[in-house]
Amino acid sequence: MNYRFHNLLGAPYRGGNVVITQNTQLISPVGNRVSITDLLKSQTITLPLQSSSNIRRIAASPDGTFLLTVDENHRCHFINIPRRVILHRINFKNAVNALKFSPDGKFIAVAAGKLVQIWRSPGFKKEFFAFELVRTIADCEDTVTAIDWSLDCKYLLVGSKDLVARLFCVDKLKDGILNKPFLFLGHRDNVVGCFFGYDKKNTDQVNKVYTITRDCYIFSWGYSGNNDGNFDENDEGNSEPASPGTPKRDGEGNVNGESLGNVKKRKDFDGKDLGEEGYLHKRKWELLRKDGFMQSPAKLTACTYHRGLDMVVVGFSNGVFGLYQMPDFVCMHLLSISREKITAAVFNESGNWLVFGCAKLGQLLVWEWRSESYVLKQQGHYFDVNCLTYSPDSQLLATGADDNKVKVWTVSSGFCFVTFSEHTNAVTSLHFMANNHCLLSASLDGTVRAWDLYRYRNFRTFTTPSSRQFVSLAADQSGEVICAGTLDSFEIFVWSMKTGRLLDILSGHGGPVHGLIFSPTNAVLTSSSWDKTVRLWDVFEGKGAVETFPHTHDVLTVVYRPDGRQLACSTLDGQIHFWDPIDGLLMYTIEGRRDIAGGRLMTDRRSAANSTAGKCFTTLCYSADGSYILAGGSSKYICMYDVADQVLLRRFQITHNLSLDGVLDFLNSKKMTDAGPLDLIDDDDSDTEEGVDKQTRGKLGYDLPGSMPNRGRPIIRTKCLRIAPTGRSFAAATTEGVLVYSIDESFIFDPTDLDIDVTPEAVEDALDEDQPNRALILSLRLNEDSLIKKCIFSVSPLDIPAVASSVPYRYLQRLIEAFSDLLESCPHLEFILRWCQELCKAHGNSIQQNSRNLLPALKSLQKAITTIHQDLSDTCSSNEYMLRYLCSSTNK
Structure with a gap:
């Protein structure tokens, strides 16, 4: 019963931003959980951690060890990714729209409403309150939407909804005075992204700034003046600013209250002097060029910048994305990937992969822009999942939903490898055939379809003389007869799998037939209905209902x-x-x-x-x-x-x-008002503004996940x-x-037959005395995984038949489980298969008589052997084709 959460399938992405760590690890929020996808191994895992509500923003440390998540309730988790544990928690006062680690990983910039807070990143040591607030910036007039750090962690670029981007110096002056920011003005819509640009020769030197607005424009800013960052004294008498946003000069020749000729020493957050350097935010910045993306009336919804390649990628509300080479604004690619709004766009570290997310469709794409090919293409179900089924070998999982689609997933990797979309209404039931390569699906569109998992096609469709809505599905053990129960006519239809012909129509129920299953041991069909009965049917001999169980x-x-x-x-x-x-x-x-x-x-x-x-x-x-x-x-x-x-x-x-x-x-009684619960009062339009239009209605009208009275909140x-x-x-x-x-899979001490003489030392002594039979039985009684495997490998191949026959029956299940585990990780394939063969020879009758108790262990062993067989067959086939090619090329 030691089941624990392992993975989340069917929803790779649902909103928020995504990040890539270590160049290949894609981290994306899925509801209130976090999913991590290895783009090289093509595997995805979901962390066994949950936030109190849906996650809005995530940020990863530069080394990829730590992860920050902030949910809709402004609660933040500081997570250690390798250990999969939450180290610290903090609650922000306002909604967080941007979140970013500094390049050295020491600080975290948080955009909480109109404020920008700089926190010292927590460490490993235990502290009462690990987060230390270093500085709060309150210069913005509206909600902050974008943040970017400079590489030296001395400057912060902030964009907000007040149509202004601001350049802050995050360090304090020697006397403790905080610098006023430089303002980049001239935008006509919200600033969606702002980024520092760097000199290609000196990658640490900031020489430009890019600001991107929601009305599909990008502004390129540069500075003029001396390299040390001081203003020229000849400019002291100018009455007009040199560029939009240049700080005003007073009559005494001061800039923001400081002498032009006196550049004060700065101190960092720890009080160390940083030397007499020029201030980046005091330079004469000017607008170099303004370029439009030409996607009106669409809005720009996501953007990112890669400083090494000096490239910008942007996503729009019409599903189009563009890749541009800066600073000349050369369009490299302009493609449409969906019809819905792109809510996330990000580069990987090397810049060869682009990641796009579409929250409304649950779509996550990784695109290699140089070769113009997909690295990853995953999409969840648009509506709730109605049904699922395992394949007989437990390697595949099929799901059907209200979006009319059937998806097949690989359980080990968590990836969907095929999607069938031929149904025209909600998929209500699924069934895997015994041969493991055929899948059946029933739908409200009045069809039952059979899918070939070799060729990925619909090879047979079962229909009725008049349109019906199917809600249940079953097939007998031989796979010759297919049955489906209806929602509207209360009948059960029976078809032949080979010919596709309708064989019989079973009538007798007075309500929708929502349950349908064949007996595992005989040809009896059992059905359950809303008419308060369970009926048993003889399908093959045509006797109809043979027994009824009333409720x-x-x-x-x-x-x-x-x-x-x-x-x-x-x-x-x-x-x-x-x-x-x-x-x-x-x-x-x-x-x-x-x-x-x-x-x-x-x-x-x-x-x-x-x-x-x-x-x-x-x-x-x-x-x-x-x-x-x-x-x-x-x-x-x-x-x-x-x-x-x-x-x-x-x-x-x-x-x-x-x-x-x-x-x-x-x-909460505090949220109760005269008009009802406060959560039900829709006093803002934030969902429409952010583009997250929650889907609440499916095709099953009687089984809605959400409705208008609860503002579209899905019901669990x-x-x-x-x-x-x-x-x-x-x-x-x-x-x-x-x-x-x-x-x-971790070790749990659960001995089956413990005694005072059953100890790890006794097992080691038996191995030293060359008694593998006694050592194996002692390890099985102790039920310690490492000792069992050690004893298995201590048996020589010639002694396997004798040792296998001496193992008592009550230890067979544990021994078979050990073999199935070894087959997945051990290179000694022939040795383990020899063990399995001899065990079946010695205990064949016992296994057959008690198959029910040993069924899970035998299924696990079958799954492991099937997996290895498939891998070896693929390897042998590829080698065979390679040898044929080499032989043919040699002859030529």
């Missing part, structure tokens, strides 16, 4: 135990009923209303404990060995029950995200649960996306 409330779903000797169904009153399908008797019932209760909607007038709405399980799933069952529904909890004792073993809270509805147990729920055939992980289709939980 007092609507039946929402039905599942079989893997051995076929028990079926479970959930009803609208929050109960789970367990039936014996052979004798037709009710075995026992679990009352789950209190277990699944949790969370209160914004429109509820009662507390979560007293509310009766939605307290039922809509999805069930047995474990691989049938000992426990998972249940989920319209709640923030997933419940795990022990089937034999009917007790609650554990509850998984799928999210702590307060941006979703149904997470809080209690409402679990629509589908599936356990992998190996039993090592399970997936949940939730409002947050597809959450994957797996058993923690």
Whole structure:
């Protein structure tokens, strides 16, 4: 039961900015979590950390070790990425629109509303309050939108919504006086980005400034005067400023109250003198050129600058991005990647990759601009995921959603490798065939489609004489018969897989058929309906319904135990009923209303404990060995029950995200007004301004994730649960996306047969005395992973048959799990396969008789062997083609 959060699929990006660390590590916010994608290994992981609401801004330290995240509630987490832990927390007073580490990693600039705060970066030592506020800049008249540090960490460039960019000197003067900023004026819209430009010969010397505005213009600024940064004394008598924003001079020839001929010494934040240097913000900056991107009426929504290449990339609200070579403003590329607003654009460190994010479509792209090819192209589901299913070998996961699409994911990497979009309405059910290369999908568009995962095509479509809406799907063990239940006509349609012909129509239900499954051991079809019944059908002999199990409330779903000797169904009153399908008797019932209760909607007038709405399980799933069952529904909890004792073993809270509805147990009375809860009063238009138009309506009208009364806040729920055939992980289709939980691989001391003589020293003594048989049994009793593997490798290949036959049956499961783990990481393939072969020969009858208990371990072993076989076949095929090519070229 030691399941822990492992990954998040189905939603690679949902808004906010993205960053790239170590040139290949892409970090993106996904709701209230953070996802990290390795662009070289093509793998993605989601950190097991959660913010209190959706993350708005992230920033990574220059070395890629630390990560700052700020959510919608202004709460900040300081995260150690390698350790995956939160080191410090802080709460900012205002909304954070920009966040950036200094190039040396010592300071953090935070744009909190109109203020720019400079904090000292926390260290590893334990402190009561690790964040130290060094300086607060309050010169801006409106919300700050952009921040950029100079390489020497002495200057800060700030852009805001008051149409001004400001250049600050972050250090103090010797007498403690703070410098006034230089103002870059002349913009006609909000400043979206501002960047320092550097001399190509002297990369540490700032020689220009770029400011980019929302109305699709870029301003190039340069300075004139002496190299030391002092003003020429001949300019003292000028009454007009040399360029827009030049500080005014008073009658005594002072600039901002300082003598022109006297440049005071500066001090850094630690009080050290920085020498008599010129001040960058006191130079005579002038507008060199103003260029337009020519994308009107679209708005510029994202931009970034690469100082090494002197290139600018910009993204617009119409889905177009442009890449420009500065300072001559030469357009390198101008392409359209979507029809929606681009909300993130960033370079990697070397400048050869461009990253783009589209929040509305959940799209994340990495594009290599030199070769004009995609490095990464991922897109999540546009609406909530309705259904999911594992492949028989547990390597693939298929998802279907209200956006009419079917996506297939690789569980190990977290990447979607194929998307099927032929359906014209919401996908409601999925089923993998036993051959592992065929996927079935049912939809509200009245079709059931079969997909070939070799050629990635729809090779068969099952239809009905008149249009129907399918909400459930099942296939028998042989794969010859396909069945689908309907929402509108309450019928079950039966087709032949080989011919695609409609074989039969099963009638008898008086409500939508939302549950449909074949027995794992025979050809009996079981269906559940809202007419308060579960029916068993004989499909092959045409006898129709052979038995009916009545209930007092609507039946929402039905599942079989893997051995076929028990079926479970959930009803609208929050109960789970367990039936014996052979004798037709009710075995026992679990009352789950209190277990699944949790969370209160914004429109509820009662507390979560007293509310009766939605307290039922809509999805069930047995474990691989049938000992426990998972249940989920319209709640923030997933419940795990022990089937034999009917007790609650554990509850998984799928999210702590307060941006979703149904997470809080209690409402804050301070937010209650005469007009209702304060959160329901839409007093601003920030979502439309930022372009994050929340999608709240799907194709299933009776099952909406959100509606207008709660301002489009999605309601947290679990629509589908599936356990992998190996039993090592399970997936949940939730409002947050597809959450994957797996058993923690770290060592847990869990001995199976401990005695005073069973110690690690006894295992070592047995190995020294050349008794591998005794050493292996002792290590299995001790159940320590490292000792078990050490004992396995201590057995010589000739002694494997004798040792394998002497292992007691009760240790077989643990030994098989060790072999499956070794196959994934050990290079001694033949040795491990020899072990597996001899183990099957010696204990074949025991394994066959007790297959139910050993099924998860055997599935894990099958998955490992299948993976290695595929890798070896690909390698051999490539070598074969290479040898053929070399032979043909040699003959020529």
